[in-house]
Amino acid sequence: xxxxxxxxxxxxxxxxxxxxxxxxxxxxxxxxxxxxxxxxxxxxxxxxxxxxxxxxxxxxxxxxxxxxxxxxxxxxxxxxxxxxxxxxxxxxxxxxxxxxxxxxxxxxxxxxxxxxxxxxxxxxxxxxxxxxxxxxxxxxxxxxxxxxxxxxxxxxxxxxxxxxxxxxxxxxxxxxxxxxxxxxxxxxxxxxxxxxxxxxxxxxxxxxxxxxxxxxxxxxxxxxxxxxxxxxxxxxxxxxxxxxxxxxxxxxxxxxxxxxxxxxxxxxxxxxxxxxxxxxxxxxxxxxxxxxxxxxxxxxxxxxxxxxxxxxxxxxxxxxxxxxxxxxxxxxxxxxxxxxxxxxxxxxxxxxxxxxxxxxxxxxxx
Amino acid sequence: xxxxxxxxxxxxxxxxxxxxxxxxxxxxxxxxxxxxxxxxxxxxxxxxxxxxxxxxxxxxxxxxxxxxxxxxxxxxxxxxxxxxxxxxxxxxxxxxxxxxxxxxxxxxxxxxxxxxxxxxxxxxxxxxxxxxxxxxxxxxxxxxxxxxxxxxxxxxxxxxxxxxxxxxxxxxxxxxxxxxxx
Numbered sequence: 001x002x003x004x005x006x007x008x009x010x011x012x013x014x015x016x017x018x019x020x021x022x023x024x025x026x027x028x029x030x031x032x033x034x035x036x037x038x039x040x041x042x043x044x045x046x047x048x049x050x051x052x053x054x055x056x057x058x059x060x061x062x063x064x065x066x067x068x069x070x071x072x073x074x075x076x077x078x079x080x081x082x083x084x085x086x087x088x089x090x091x092x093x094x095x096x097x098x099x100x101x102x103x104x105x106x107x108x109x110x111x112x113x114x115x116x117x118x119x120x121x122x123x124x125x126x127x128x129x130x131x132x133x134x135x136x137x138x139x140x141x142x143x144x145x146x147x148x149x150x151x152x153x154x155x156x157x158x159x160x161x162x163x164x165x166x167x168x169x170x171x172x173x174x175x176x177x178x179x180x181x182x183x184x185x186x187x188x189x190x191x192x193x194x195x196x197x198x199x200x201x202x203x204x205x206x207x208x209x210x211x212x213x214x215x216x217x218x219x220x221x222x223x224x225x226x227x228x229x230x231x232x233x234x235x236x237x238x239x240x241x242x243x244x245x246x247x248x249x250x251x252x253x254x255x256x257x258x259x260x261x262x263x264x265x266x267x268x269x270x271x272x273x274x275x276x277x278x279x280x281x282x283x284x285x286x287x288x289x290x291x292x293x294x295x296x297x298x299x300x301x302x303x304x305x306x307x308x309x310x311x312x313x314x315x316x317x318x319x320x321x322x323x324x325x326x327x328x329x330x331x332x333x334x335x336x337x338x339x340x341x342x343x344x345x346x347x348x349x350x351x352x353x354x355x356x357x358x359x360x361x362x363x364x365x366x
Numbered sequence: 367x368x369x370x371x372x373x374x375x376x377x378x379x380x381x382x383x384x385x386x387x388x389x390x391x392x393x394x395x396x397x398x399x400x401x402x403x404x405x406x407x408x409x410x411x412x413x414x415x416x417x418x419x420x421x422x423x424x425x426x427x428x429x430x431x432x433x434x435x436x437x438x439x440x441x442x443x444x445x446x447x448x449x450x451x452x453x454x455x456x457x458x459x460x461x462x463x464x465x466x467x468x469x470x471x472x473x474x475x476x477x478x479x480x481x482x483x484x485x486x487x488x489x490x491x492x493x494x495x496x497x498x499x500x501x502x503x504x505x506x507x508x509x510x511x512x513x514x515x516x517x518x519x520x521x522x523x524x525x526x527x528x529x530x531x532x533x534x535x536x537x538x539x540x541x542x543x544x545x546x547x548x
Binding site: 063066 | 478482485486489497501502504505508509510511512513516517520521522523524525526531534535537538539540
């Protein structure tokens, strides 16, 4: 009496567990006596069963693995291998289609994308000194204004858009407030897929005046803000700071902040290295600044691993590397390297980018 | 037998009461002694090809699916767990990998079929460490290889149409240059 009751309990518990653990479906828990009789059945029917299971095993192919398992494998891959994975077959493609993918092996070191080379060719330098070549239509004749979390903010043919060069995902921004890019710099607060993403584009009208355009996710009209103040040096780098605050760094030690949290507010600062005797009016930044990141990395590389050939000129756009040094982000500034012989040189453009495949749902717009 | 009118809820209630009792006993019992008793203990598993294998409890402990049962029933040595998705060959491989403390060198000796079946088995048995280990091993095979090599190694038929393939190569074009030739 008691024994049979226990079996009933087990089976009940089993069907209960099945909701939690899908693989459980095929497991039965039996007392030895019952299992023995079952294994007798198995032995008597050994030939047909094993042939059948062998045939099943042959049909059980790599491409037929559940997508959930395939996507776990894809998640272990570096970015370039992830892109290959997507090209193997339809099932592997689908299994890796609806996720963003970050290159774990890069340990948050950014990669360098160089464009406007010969014949619209782009080259990509990974943090592990590998070089990849491609043609990316979106980068032809484009100017990159900002780079953040694997996304680029590009200006091309009178429009501004977000673009991920790895997934080729593109998000257009409405009503572009600028007609051409001269000395404009820009920054955005988060991936354009995030609810609270905001974008700012800064234009330096002259030594005394700054003009800024701002657009938040879901909005159609850019807001315009002006700031007049001390003679500014040339503004070089824009960066998102926190909440709705952006920073603009000039080529010297000047910093202008724009905070749109409540009523938009501008402030000017002088940047200096933090010393022990900081005064209460000092603001301690959450990032460290590297103004010669490109130059340093180019010099460290030798031979054909170098980013530039002898007579190349380049202007690069930086990015932010999260928590690069302890709790501090690393802000890579924009740089300009002029070739010794200007007249003969190639003019390249470069941008530091997080190696990330950014997925955007098909119906998503700004 | 469960009495006819007895609803499943009632059975569950009794089970819970039983479990409470068991837990009560465990608290009273000497924990160190319980641990000692478990050492060397084996659990019988019946594989998909009908082989009964005695597997050390330390390995079975990683199989969360079996643990659910051991936890849900007052098991004794006479309990047998059929694992209908795992062959004796794969179970032996799994035992070796666990005993070898998940050394990636061991994974290099596995065929692509074994890699796949271990992955499926690890998922089925809910062995988290093994699953991560084998996913990493498969990722290591793919690393720095061309798409053609990957298809060839895993015996995968390219089921894209020519147009689809051309489009894919265009969008994922980075993948096709600068990879190691193997």
